[in-house]
Amino acid sequence: xxxxxxxxxxxxxxxxxxxxxxxxxxxxxxxxxxxxxxxxxxxxxxxxxxxxxxxxxxxxxxxxxxxxxxxxxxxxxxxxxxxxxxxxxxxxxxxxxxxxxxxxxxxxxxxxxxxxxxxxxxxxxxxxxxxxxxxxxxxxxxxxxxxxxxxxxxxxxxxxxxxxxxxxxxxxxxxxxxxxxxxxxxxxxxxxxxxxxxxxxxxxxxxxxxxxxxxxxxxxxxxxxxxxxxxxxxxxxxxxxxxxxxxxxxxxxxxxxxxxxxxxxxxxxxxxxxxxxxxxxxxxxxxxxxxxxxxxxxxxxxxxxxxxxxxxxxxxxxxxxxxxxxxxxxxxxxxxxxxxxxxxxxxxxxxxxxxxxxxxxxxxxxxxxxxx
Numbered sequence: 001x002x003x004x005x006x007x008x009x010x011x012x013x014x015x016x017x018x019x020x021x022x023x024x025x026x027x028x029x030x031x032x033x034x035x036x037x038x039x040x041x042x043x044x045x046x047x048x049x050x051x052x053x054x055x056x057x058x059x060x061x062x063x064x065x066x067x068x069x070x071x072x073x074x075x076x077x078x079x080x081x082x083x084x085x086x087x088x089x090x091x092x093x094x095x096x097x098x099x100x101x102x103x104x105x106x107x108x109x110x111x112x113x114x115x116x117x118x119x120x121x122x123x124x125x126x127x128x129x130x131x132x133x134x135x136x137x138x139x140x141x142x143x144x145x146x147x148x149x150x151x152x153x154x155x156x157x158x159x160x161x162x163x164x165x166x167x168x169x170x171x172x173x174x175x176x177x178x179x180x181x182x183x184x185x186x187x188x189x190x191x192x193x194x195x196x197x198x199x200x201x202x203x204x205x206x207x208x209x210x211x212x213x214x215x216x217x218x219x220x221x222x223x224x225x226x227x228x229x230x231x232x233x234x235x236x237x238x239x240x241x242x243x244x245x246x247x248x249x250x251x252x253x254x255x256x257x258x259x260x261x262x263x264x265x266x267x268x269x270x271x272x273x274x275x276x277x278x279x280x281x282x283x284x285x286x287x288x289x290x291x292x293x294x295x296x297x298x299x300x301x302x303x304x305x306x307x308x309x310x311x312x313x314x315x316x317x318x319x320x321x322x323x324x325x326x327x328x329x330x331x332x333x334x335x336x337x338x339x340x341x342x343x344x345x346x347x348x349x350x351x352x353x354x355x356x357x358x359x360x361x362x363x364x365x366x367x368x369x370x371x372x
Contacts, residue, residue, distance in 0.1 A: 019043070053301060053335035057103050058095035059317040064133070064308075064327020071112035071174050080119050082197060087112045087119075088177055093331060099182070102331050103303030105353040106282075107181035112174045113138055113167045118202075121164035121195025127230065127279040128157040128179045131349050133309055133327050137169030141199040142234050147208040149175065152238025152309065154269055154284055154349070158230030160191075164199035176307060176329070178351050180281040210234040220272055231271035231278040241267060245288040245347075263293030263342075276355070283354040289313065289342035297339040297368040304332045304352040313346040315339070337368075 019042065020026055033040060041048070071089060080087050088109040090100035102108040111130070113119060121141070130140065136150040143161045157163045167173060184190045213221055214233050224232070248265035251258035260266045269284040270276065277283045286309075289295070297316070306315070307329045314323050315330055317338045324330065332338045340346070357363040 055104070055333040055335065056095045056097075057093045057303065057331065057333040059320075059333060059336060059338075060094055060331055061315075061322050061324070062091050062329045064325070064329070067110050067329075068174060068327070071110050072172070075112050075114045075172055080113065080117055082120055082194070085120065085122060091329065091331075093333075095333075101182040102305055102329075103182070103333060103353070104186075105180065105183045105356065106303050106305060106351070107177075107179040108305055108329065108331075109177045110174055111177050112172060113165055114172045115167060115170045117167050118198055119165040120197050121162050121199055122193060123160050123162045123195060124192045125159050125190045126179045126181050126184045127159045127281055128163075128177060129279070129282065129284060129351070130155040130157070130175050130177055131307065131351075132173075132175045133307060133349075135171070135173040135175070137171060138165055138167045138173045138175075139199075139202075139204055140165045141201050142208075142210075144200050145209045145234060146199075146201050146203045146205055147210070147234045148204070148206060149173070149235075150238065152241065154236040154241075154278075156231055156234055156236075156278055158279060162195045162200070164195065166199050166202050168202075168204055178282065178305070180279075180353070183281060183353070183356065208234045211237075214272060215240075224273070227274045228271065229280055231269075231273070233272065233278075236269050236278075241286050245286065249288065249290065261295065263290035264288075264295060279355070280359075281353065281356050283352045285350045285352075287340075287346075287348045287350060289340060289346040289348075291342055291344050291346075293346075294341040295339045297337050299335045299337050299366045300332075300352075300354075301334055301362055301364045302353045302357040303334055304350055304354075306330050306332070306348045306350045309347040309349055311342065311344040311346040313340060313342040313344070316341070 074087055078087055088111040090107060090109045091102045092100050093102055132149050132151050132153050134151055138149045139146045140149055140155055140163060142157055142163045147155055149155055210232055244267045245265040248258045265288045267286050269278045271278055308324050308326050310326060312325055314321050315338060317332060318336050
């Protein structure tokens, strides 16, 4: 699906042929355009309308063994409180000129909360989630509902929901935050509001109120038979994710094609009121590969981020292979070819901007089946 060298040369020749010959009159015309804040399309069309996506974002891997110590150092030096709000360190894509974005549409950060610390409440237009790769002892309070955070859990904070965090232990905890901050920023659609200086409920229940209402397999409260923009489920627990992936692989062994590909089990976290994605701008999935399994090489329009939850493997992006271990994060920019290979049983959490691409009818995927 990529342009060959010959096709690229032909495209450049056509674009060069479209340009008018240089002259003093043409230079004066361009200067007048500039003074009137005008830009002629014929000088920009290759950048504005490329033959295929040409992302500025670059593939990159962040090592958990490096991220966590850096977050610990911030824990010693940087307070949590009003003003800074969160001790969160954004992952900045090296192709995005220093912007604190992991991709043009997605934001990711490692957040660190020290022993007995409280992060005060606030709310914002941006949709957010938290994924825990290790540790426990923190509760996030979403619109007054305390939600336990434990290893393997996906926790949701839909847009414009008040939320704060409190650590009830003598040990620090870190997790990954994911938000649609860049998208909302580019749309000039962001609002932010402070809440109380503490969280409104410092209780520590094993199950949140939302889980008690919504998290019963195949059942939905009759009193809430309406679609919601984001999922009302505050926590998708690891034990359920693990069981679903385990059963898919067992069914495959029994001859039932329950996996997405041989040796590759996957689940998508869904909004039970619509059957769609958990949030309007973010898709969340979990993948498990048997040892020795490789995925097909594929390209997707849109950005995707993977974090290794367990095991070892490798990702090949644009022909370059990188080893991955527990906690490592990797970003795959739009339309860049990539594939995975598992050295051991390989568990990965992923999130992407796929709902945006699909709703705008921009989604496109190309899979090279022969590379599987």
